[in-house]
Amino acid sequence: MVKNKEVRRYISLGVIITAIVGVAAYFFKLPAFIAVVIEGVLLFLLWFVDMQGRYRHMEKMAQEIDLILHGRAAGMLSEYEEGDISILRNEIAKMTVMLRQQAEQLGDEKHKLADALADISHQIRTPLTSLNLMLEALKKEDDEEKKSRIIFDMRRQLERIDGLVVSLLKLAKMDAGTIKLQKSQVKLGELVKAALQPVEIMLELKGITTRIDVRGSFIGDKEWSSEALANILKNCMEHTADGGTITVSGYENAVHTELVIEDSGSGIDADDIQHIFERFYKGKNNKSDSYGIGLALARSIIAGQNGTVKAENVKNTDGKVCGARFIIRFYKGII
Structure with a gap:
């Protein structure tokens, strides 16, 4: 507790005020009652001024947090010092930095997911379009040999889609860490x-x-x-x-x-x-x-x-x- 800057300040000021009042009472022959009252008033004024400072700090901190939540401030890393309010301030600063990093990471992952979905849809759409055209051609074709050729090509396109889906599933499992690699x-x-x-x-x-x-x-x-x-x-x-x-x-x-x-x-x-x-x-x-x-x-x-x-x-x-x-x-x- 003594390492706390605010505690040290209170102890130091309390000792100084007590010493001043004690010296004044000794030289001016003040009654003990008046000396205690004077010291009490001075300590109250000290506490009142300090509380005002605390509330100003807390109000400023609330404003900074509001700015960070709305993306209009980078952080609160400039005022690191000892003290209850300062410790709280620093911990909130660390939390906001971490939250910002997570938000940026989620944003990047969102963009990557959108790009991946676009690529996947394009990869699958190409063979599906070919299958659709082949199916229409198969309906109109009467020659058995040509029908067999079309069916063979359709099977190849289906194998392409199957291979793509299997590869994507494997890749997704590797990314998600659900595959337990043996050692x-x-x-x-x-x-x-x-x-x-x-x-x-x-x-x-x-x-x-x-x-x-x-x-x-x-x-x-x-x-x-x-x-x-x-x-x-x-x-x-x-x-x-x-x-x-x-x-x-x-x-x-x-x-x-x-x-x-x-x-x-x-x-x-x-x-x-x-x-x-x-x-x-x-x-x-x-x-x-x-x-x-x-x-x-x-x-x-x-x-x-x-x-x-x-x-x-x-x-x-x-x-x-x-x-x-x-x-x-x-x-x-x-x-």
Whole structure:
């Protein structure tokens, strides 16, 4: 309590007034009763002046809070000092700063949600429009062979919508933290093998050679990690010409476990590198039927396991881009 500035002021002034009244009573031979009355009056005046100051502070604080609530003031961080009112003032200042930050964060999330919904509606509307046109064409078509072709195309569009919805659900679950990632030892060789399975047929059809040189392991979730790696491999495959090469290398050291995926494709446009992991982002070299979700999901999965992923271009000795490189790191400690 003695650390309180207001308490110290009251004690100091009380001692000073008592000393003054005592000296006056000694020299002027004032009766004790009159001396006590004088001291009481002086202490009352001191209390009255102090209370007026307190109410002025509280009124000013109320006005500042009102301004903050209506967004016309930045905060109350300029008057930090000891004392009951000052402590209350400082705590309210901290609270208003926190509330403002939360309001700004909610505003940002609201805008992101609106943008995401707009992107989702656009992604779904395109295949739905195609389905509607195909359905009308199917009604008017009499040729059985053409009907079969239309039905086949309709099935592909439905698969597109299903794939989009599944990917969005996975991404939403990762963002919400509802997916509990396992923590077990994952060997890099087994991880790469599992990640290659979904794209093996397409790699064979395009004549793309895969070169694997991995060793080591990390602590993480094998199933989700293989999905993240599969999305990156799929991206590399789509941007690699027929007969090209995809190389996967990996090692483990005392700090992290690293996986490097390289392709012999056209590389990543300079304007796209900074945005390639953003959801719904489509680069200049992306296919028209790309969702722009795969790499965003891969980054979310890797980040959820204390990992990082970055993309860059591979250049030859002449400085010419000759492919893309994705570097994944799973750290053994908190980064």
